[in-house]
Amino acid sequence: MVTATPSFPSTQHDHASCVERSLEAAEQLCRDHQARLTPQRRRVLEILLADHVAVGAYEIVDRLADGGRRPAPTIVYRALEFLIELGLVHRLASLNAFIACGHPGAVHGAQFLICDSCGLVTELADPALTAAVREAAERADFDVVRPIVEVAGRCPACRSQGGRADA
Numbered sequence: 001m002v003t004a005t006p007s008f009p010s011t012q013h014d015h016a017s018c019v020e021r022s023l024e025a026a027e028q029l030c031r032d033h034q035a036r037l038t039p040q041r042r043r044v045l046e047i048l049l050a051d052h053v054a055v056g057a058y059e060i061v062d063r064l065a066d067g068g069r070r071p072a073p074t075i076v077y078r079a080l081e082f083l084i085e086l087g088l089v090h091r092l093a094s095l096n097a098f099i100a101c102g103h104p105g106a107v108h109g110a111q112f113l114i115c116d117s118c119g120l121v122t123e124l125a126d127p128a129l130t131a132a133v134r135e136a137a138e139r140a141d142f143d144v145v146r147p148i149v150e151v152a153g154r155c156p157a158c159r160s161q162g163g164r165a166d167a
């Protein structure tokens, strides 16, 4: 599903069902592509779905270890590669971190609004913006591979509260 409506996840939204929906979509997508959502890949996706913030690869390693044995970073990178290829996860270059896709299943360009204060990331998949990026790139004779735009700023909660306590 592609939507052009910016929707910041509010702190009150039903996050449990939000996570459930995303995991269901992931499983369906894996079935469609005859790929396997192994427990390891699923855990990585769950970590990225835990909050609407981007998570770095080493943070994912730490969370997978959960006080126990640390998995090799290559295992995490391979899982991330798999999830990115299926369109379930995006890499945010400006943060060198990863975020669960808000529109899994649809091949899409994406724009990310990244809050500098609390790290909240909102994904827009605005077809008009993606088309504008492609057209501008075409005029520059540039072959677009990933039409990803990352925008830094402040989310509505941070604008109204002057910062989130858990930032």
Ligand SMILES: [Zn+2]
Pocket (backbone or CB within 6 Å): 090, 101, 102, 103, 104, 108, 110, 123, 125
């Ligand atoms: Zn996406």
Ligand SMILES: [Zn+2]
Pocket (backbone or CB within 6 Å): 115, 116, 117, 118, 119, 120, 154, 155, 156, 157, 158, 159, 164
């Ligand atoms: Zn914020």
